[in-house]
Amino acid sequence: MQDAKEIVTVRDVRKRFGETVALDGLTVTIRPGEVHAIVGENGSGKSTLAKILSGVLNADSGEVKVLGETPLDPIQARKIGVATIFQEVLVADNLTIVDNLFAGTDTLWRRGRSPADARRQSREMLLRFTGLDLDPDMPVRNLPLSVRQWIVIARALLCNPKVLILDESSAALDLEATAKLHVEIRKLRDAGCCIVIVTHRIAELIRITDRATVLRDGKTVGELVGKEITEANLLALMSPKRSLQEIRPETRNPARIAAGETALSGSRIGVRVGAAPFDFTLRSGEILGVTGLDGQGQSHFLRVAAGILPPFSGRIAAAEGGAERPISSLAEASDHGIVYVSGDRAREGIFPNLSIFENFAIALYRSCFGQFGWIRNGPVDALYQKERQRLAIRAGRASNRITSLSGGNQQKVLIARALAAEPKVIVLDDPARGVDLQTKRDLYIQLKAFTAGGGAVIYLSSEIEEFFDFADRVMVFRNGSLFRTLSGTEIAEHALLAAMFGHTDDIEPLVSKLEEAS
Template sequence: MIASNRSITKSSSGTAPPEEELAIYVKNANKSFGVTRALNDVSFRASFGEIQAIIGGNGCGKSTMAKVLAGVLKVDSGEVSIMGHAPTTPSDARKMGVAMVFQEVMVADEATIAENLYAGADSLWAKAMPNSEKIARSRVLMRELVGSDVDPQRLAAGLSLGVKAWITIGRALLSKPKILILDESSAALDFDSTERLFTKIRELRDNGTAVLIVTHRIAELIRICDRATVMRDGRNVGVLSKSEITESNLLGLMAGKTETRKTPEAAGYQALASQVVLKTSNLKVWPNAEPVNFDLRRGEIIGVTGLEGQGQDPFVRILAGTADSVESYPIAETGGSGSAAEIRDLQSAKANGIEFVSGDRKREGILPNLSIFENLLCALYPKHKFGSKLNLINWPELEGIFNYEVQRLSIKTGPRSNLITSLSGGNQQKVLIGRAFSLRPKILILNDPARGIDVGTKREFYQHLRDFADEGNSVVYMSSELEEFIGLCSRVAVFRNGSIFDTLTDADVDPRLILESMFGQTRGTKAAAKANRVTPVQAAPRALAAEVPRFPSQSASAIRIVTSEKAPMTKAPALDPMGRPIKIRYF
């Protein structure tokens, strides 16, 4: 049933429920940061042996609530009880059995994987266990979580964002928590990794752990959660039971009105012209990978995806000039006169109107010691100055740009002089997107840009991208959320083994078909082109031959990736990281 604040803080007799029956009990909690009221008379409860979501728009207070429960923040007023006790510090919460995985991936790059996993486990005078045992346990845990062997003595600095996310999750699991709080923990994970996380979460629930998930991914929430608490403007506006957790109910409570799901367009956003503005020819991402031949047309929004570690991340970075290729360079033709320029580094990318936005905002985006205003506009300082020798900044011009981007992207800010870290993670990400738009690029390279952004803001962001393309600009949109491509991208390039395995176009831009391609269950662009004697782009719609196994057309409640030595083979069998054949089961 949908319950109001009042109904969840009292039992049928009108008194607060016995605290020992609950894992978490919060009543009339308030928390303010200056003039911003993050929690406004919030009441909340969670039981052992259940998975509960806390969901809401950016800046609604859900991450603040999670930090209060983990002892990171203290409420200004109200009651907070964790198994009958009130934690006042993170150390108190840990002693009670509370473990939290924060939205930002907290990993020390200078430390090894094992050292990161066991950070905080040792006391001042004694070690929790010998180093050799830590390394052995780390190896087993990371193999279970990542799905392949990972050297626990390797430094974290060179790891992908997905593997770093697993380290933070593993650190929490090692504490064997009674209460596990996950704040956007799946945001840095691809589909396969998310499935492994869900398996672990269900296992914890079945063993009696209370699991709280703070998330924006509604499709995942519907599948995994037993209950959902919806927050808006610092208030708890409703609680949904398992049967009531639907997209329309969630969006209605989040927005304060009834919303219906928009039907995706049959085809994605179409390019305005055939003019190619960015291309690669025989470019190699890895030494032993197949060459990548890719083109981006004027006014086009093209999607890029793949399983974790299949080469799509370094590829988009090569396009943006932030990473080096093994062979060849991207060619940009954005000048309009037919002149071409190689993209060899960040400087040449910027000279050709290419801007990059990363989903890893902590490492590659925000400047934590600067204000919201400075983070959004610092890249514009050289363009808005006067006085040839004094180099004075034209503040009135920048103020107008700041106000425009904040209003356009609906960024919830306090005073603009506040540090960027005072904003929620989603609003920090919107500042980075606003920074890119303010530079007026011709090509946007986006690496999981909507990570941490709520569903309502995502819809607005997609419309901004369409408007951007309408003006004759182009977008490369990399994402691990397959649903993001529907109605947005006219083409999706699927990476596998360091190269484009398949390119899906128009009606074939469908989550099921994309997923099949990610696991090598389609014929691939190269094979289809050879069989039909057409170009790879033309071949994409024909690449899914009838004899290749597909998901059924009816909706399935879940999808499971299964490794099996006896899995039925296609002409080009898919292999998991251990080299075993993969088959996809649906039920």
Template sequence: MTGILVQGVSKSFGETRALTDASLAADMGEVHAIVGENGSGKSTLAKIISGVLAPDGGTVDVLGETPGNPCHARRLGVAPIFQEMMLAEQLSIAENVFAGSDGLLCRTLSAKARNAEAKALLERLSGQAVDPTARVSDLPLHLKQWVVLARAICIQPRVLILDESSAALDLAGTERLHAEIRRLRDGGACILIVTHRIAELVRIADKATVLRDGRTVGTLSKFEITEQNLLKLMSAEKPPAKVQLDPSKTARSSSALVLRCEALQLARETTPFGFELREGEIVGVAGLDGAGHAEFIRTVAGIDLPSSGSVTIFGSHGQSIEIRSIEEAGAAGLSYVSGDRKKEGIFPALSTFENFAMAPYGCHRDRTGLIDAGSLRGSFAREVARLGIKVGPPNDRITSLSGGNQQKVLIARAFAAQPKVIVLNDPARGVDIGTKQELYRQLVAFSQTGGAVIYLSSEIEEFFDFADRVDVFVQTTLHRSLPSRDLSEEALLYAMFGRLADAVSPITVEEMA
């Protein structure tokens, strides 16, 4: 039975044409992926199907009707989860889970009963103990994502739309989400997923519709969903070669030290550890949710202070600066890119150009010390071209861009500040495959000129053929460092679970889920 049928849909926002000729057919009891580069119209199509946007042309049939608005779609059983988390930060977990629920059961539940229901649902989904009365603003990013997922699942949807909903989850969290998707699919629901994670598509999707520049350019069956096929359809060109580190690079041990952590404790009663970063080095950082790798990144960038210990950046002439704030880190030559662009990255009321220019102002002064606007705009144009950012007029608000293109602006801003160290906190969340490969190339080129990189990612495959080593965190401390020659999915997975791959029994499905 066909659950969703979209034919010839078009949608424009002023002069920007988001969709031109988009079509899609998804059956009940099917996981159907929507794939495409940033700005190809994926999120716009998802919002049209969920009744948030009205198409300019074409037809949309969802469960036999055309959703006229989100309330109509919800009555049909459509539960969308969009790329930007829609949460009331000052309310509790339970209040957010049941926000908008208008069924008889939800209306008559007492606060105590709602807390119990929210707690049971969220703990089943996330596998973590939660306090349903906790304020959402105090939660880490991955738990916020589970709150949004719980809100959609609590209505027992017939159509579930997930727009980059695994981007904030680690490997184990993604496995748990996949298990829930399979449960809903096997129960007859239709699941639409928008994601750039190729490994995720290969494992979970039954079909994939590919968009390019607002048009549907192909639909792949389960066994046709490969990175090669997707890239070919998305780009209409030969897929780019994977990034390879230059084997002629000099040994890191002989390179100058640029950053050092000494006796670092990220929280009380945790094991202190040391960390060194040298010129030309690319270090990956990995771990399961709550393992401490995210806290480490924020501490190195000066956002959070450690419980004890120090983070020091070394200048080219031997001077050292201890980092105790993000301002000090920036002044010392460190650029930071957050994966949570809504909370820590963009200034939504400012233009695309103003958002870009926040960091590199100091690099574009004339001889009198004033800002050279022409030089700054030239830098903006170069970075837009280099990263393939799809932008409209530079003075339009940054929120007029797709989520992935907003993230590219933040990456461009970091490069334009001419740093010696770039710290990236899961920067490829919501970014398409081609842009990821271009980002890796730019980081490799940056390292070849002496720059140093610390790169946290929730996608372990991102590290292969890219990082010089991967430092794995367990129980809020540095557990193991894997050099590039030892990197494999198995080795990283075992290290993240605190094991040695050659010393113990295999990790079970139950542990992963």
């Protein structure tokens, strides 16, 4: 029987997907009025647990109770009082904001509110969350990823849930937006709601979590409470043989970077109307970080650098044979050795109906044509096996659909695809969004090796912690333009936060204010 002090009880739960064991005797309990984090490496079973609690999946064996009932499908889970925000941003692109917000709340015969009330509530919620006065009848397809994420969050909050499950729901949000989400989470917690958070953003866990359960290989390996929830303690439980220094390998070598040749440059670049133009240079052997609050132009800049979008003004050029080669299209960027990896893998990265191997190989087939136009799979398969081992991709058969992999391993496949193309420049748009510490470590090591061999990297991240001891320089964007570039020892939390909020000096009060808000 479920303890009266527990709102969620999971005991000895097992779940398999063919040969893959996702949960192997998992046990966890969650209490009302607490924020409970589920932590572990990619493939440890976190998202599987979230789907079982949401009724999307059923356990093979064991006990699952939410408010005394076992959720067997999403409709029943919703009636019990469970609302889930999954890792992928689940919106219907061609529907309006208001239709996406209230999807599933109305039936064929009954509406919970009038159309006018629904539009008003939609406008008010998104204004509160995003600061934008958006037309509720606007289709969501052209909205930024962060706004689409807020629509998904708002849709869950509209249900007045008793149990709220957030599976990497802040991964698409910047620092300021995450602080707003934390305010909403605390309001729900204080009202007695049970909040379950699945996240790899360690700073987020430390600030907001009351308890944390750590999973490894589908099992519970430990629990931390209150001040015990630290990066070192979490890492020790998740990966007991690894240290923080292994996760964040030292990469800076100013002398080597300064001696590097120009790999990519931009002159008088403008990324939107009215924004100040700026210059930039990326050198061989360099990891150039890019950050800023959401919507400040940094994502647009990355797409310009990768040839996906033309600049509003100015020009991008690759260095080749001592000459500058203008880049004005994705094809030209590819011809000059520039590859792009999106952080929005569901929309811009994977082909969900294709296999793991096909997703890896799709950009490589052009170089593997044999006689009479036949594709030679042998060389591609050898590359796949090499990159799979190098990036420690946890996968079953290569013929399985890529959606059979965890989100972190899907992202590894995309990065492996980029590295296998032997590029000169890799442009990464928040590649570690929603992936665990070990996956980040694997990525850092591979990018370090890539730049040591003369390659160059542009790396956008919404988590400023990623740049510490990793990036050689960091470009901070504000108001659609480059605001400040930091290098070496300047790359520290206070300096980055200050620049993101428009200050040129490190300011301790700003950090304290943000921590209080979150």
